[in-house]
Amino acid sequence: MRFADFMAAALYEPGLGYYARATRQVGRGGDFFTSVSVGPLFGELLARRFLREWLESGSPACWRIIECGAHDGTLAADVLGELARLDPQAFAALEYAIPEPLPLLQAAQRKMLGGFLGKTRFVTNAEELTINPLPGVAFGNELLDALPFNVVVRKSAGWGECRVASAAIGGFIWEDEHEITDPDLLAALAKLGDDFPVGYRTEVRTNFQDFLAPLTRALSSGLLVWPDYGFARPEYYQPARHTGTLRTFSKHRAAENPLNSPGNLDITAHVDFTAVAEAAIALGSQPAAFRNQGAWLTEIGREWLLSQEGQPQLDARRQFQTLTHPAHLGGSFQVLEISWNQAGKVLSAPDRHRLAL
Ligand SMILES: C[S@@+](CC[C@H](N)C(=O)[O-])C[C@H]1O[C@@H](n2cnc3c(N)ncnc32)[C@H](O)[C@@H]1O
Structure with a gap:
C-alpha cells in the first residue's frame, strides 16, 4: 500500500480513523496543541485579516469565509464572534462555510456553533460551494500538514518509494525501495535536486493542487490563507534533515513510527510551502505573502496591539506572546496568503525570496 493511502485510512476512515472517531485530539486533554488552543485571540486576529479583505474588495453585499479542518468549531466561533463585534455590516453579509467530510466532527461543529447556526453553512466538501461562487476567504489552520503524503528514500541510483505491508506476525511494516512510477511524485522529486546521501528518507505531497482547486472555484475572488508548520523547499529538503519531518502525536508526545497503532495517533509532516505556492500558480492564483506567524x-494585529496600550489584559497579551514569539509558535509556523482573481496583489521581493520561487 502507498503510504498516502495508509495515512488517509489511519486518519480519516469513517468510524476507524484517528479524526473520524473522536474530537478530543486538540488541547490539554488531547494529543497536541494548536494556535486555537492558546485562546480566542488567534481567531480574533484572523477575523481582522478577513475583515480587511472584505473592505478592500469593496464591502460586497454577500461574501463567504470557508474554513477547512474546522475540527470542533472552536476557531469558527472565535472568528464569528469577533466579526460580529467588529463590523455588524460585514457580519450580516457573511456566509461562513465549513466543508467537513466526517459526520462526527460536523456534529461537534453544529453544537459549538449553536449561536451562529443561521450564519453557518455545513457541507461535506468544498465542491458543493462551487455552484454559487462568492467573493471571500478560504483558510485552514494546521490543515495542510494533515493532508496525506508519500515517503521516499534515496538509493545509490535515484529515489525509491517506501510502502506499507502487513507483517506476518500482525501489524504493519515498511517495504522500502519500491520503484517509483507515479508521474506526479517523479515530477516533485525532480525539483529537489540530487545532493542527498544514500538512505536519506523524506516525505512528499503531490495533492496540494487537488485540494486547492475546489476552494478557488467556490470563491469568485479573494484570499486563501494557510497557517501551518513548514518551510520553503530548500530549507525543508536539506541533506542534513535525513529522516524527514514525519511525526506522530499522542498525549503530547511526538514519535516517528506511523505504522504503530493506526487510528490512535495523529500522523503529520511539515508543509513544503514552495510546493503549495506552485500549486496555487498552476491554478491561476498568485502567492501574495509568506511570513512567519x-x-x-x-x-494584522497592529490596531489590536495599539488598543492594548495601558490595558491590564494580561491573558490576551500572554496569548499574543505565545502565538508570535520566535521560540513559541511565531517562529515555527508560517503563513502563506494566496490571492485569487484579484488584480495588483504581488508577492514582495523578500517574500518571494523566502518562498524560493
Ligand atoms: C491538526 S487538525 C487542526 C484542527 C484545527 N484547525 C485547529 O487548528 O485546532 C487537522 C484537521 O484537518 C482536518 N482535515 C484534514 N484533511 C481535510 C480535508 N481534506 N477537508 C477537511 N478537513 C480536513 C482533520 O479532520 C482535522 O480536523
Whole structure:
C-alpha cells in the first residue's frame, strides 16, 4: 500500500480513523496543541485579516469565509464572534462555510456553533460551494500538514518509494525501495535536486493542487490563507534533515513510527510551502505573502496591539506572546496568503525570496 493511502485510512476512515472517531485530539486533554488552543485571540486576529479583505474588495453585499479542518468549531466561533463585534455590516453579509467530510466532527461543529447556526453553512466538501461562487476567504489552520503524503528514500541510483505491508506476525511494516512510477511524485522529486546521501528518507505531497482547486472555484475572488508548520523547499529538503519531518502525536508526545497503532495517533509532516505556492500558480492564483506567524500576526494585529496600550489584559497579551514569539509558535509556523482573481496583489521581493520561487 502507498503510504498516502495508509495515512488517509489511519486518519480519516469513517468510524476507524484517528479524526473520524473522536474530537478530543486538540488541547490539554488531547494529543497536541494548536494556535486555537492558546485562546480566542488567534481567531480574533484572523477575523481582522478577513475583515480587511472584505473592505478592500469593496464591502460586497454577500461574501463567504470557508474554513477547512474546522475540527470542533472552536476557531469558527472565535472568528464569528469577533466579526460580529467588529463590523455588524460585514457580519450580516457573511456566509461562513465549513466543508467537513466526517459526520462526527460536523456534529461537534453544529453544537459549538449553536449561536451562529443561521450564519453557518455545513457541507461535506468544498465542491458543493462551487455552484454559487462568492467573493471571500478560504483558510485552514494546521490543515495542510494533515493532508496525506508519500515517503521516499534515496538509493545509490535515484529515489525509491517506501510502502506499507502487513507483517506476518500482525501489524504493519515498511517495504522500502519500491520503484517509483507515479508521474506526479517523479515530477516533485525532480525539483529537489540530487545532493542527498544514500538512505536519506523524506516525505512528499503531490495533492496540494487537488485540494486547492475546489476552494478557488467556490470563491469568485479573494484570499486563501494557510497557517501551518513548514518551510520553503530548500530549507525543508536539506541533506542534513535525513529522516524527514514525519511525526506522530499522542498525549503530547511526538514519535516517528506511523505504522504503530493506526487510528490512535495523529500522523503529520511539515508543509513544503514552495510546493503549495506552485500549486496555487498552476491554478491561476498568485502567492501574495509568506511570513512567519509572528510577523504575520503582528502586522494584522497592529490596531489590536495599539488598543492594548495601558490595558491590564494580561491573558490576551500572554496569548499574543505565545502565538508570535520566535521560540513559541511565531517562529515555527508560517503563513502563506494566496490571492485569487484579484488584480495588483504581488508577492514582495523578500517574500518571494523566502518562498524560493
Ligand atoms: C491538526 S487538525 C487542526 C484542527 C484545527 N484547525 C485547529 O487548528 O485546532 C487537522 C484537521 O484537518 C482536518 N482535515 C484534514 N484533511 C481535510 C480535508 N481534506 N477537508 C477537511 N478537513 C480536513 C482533520 O479532520 C482535522 O480536523
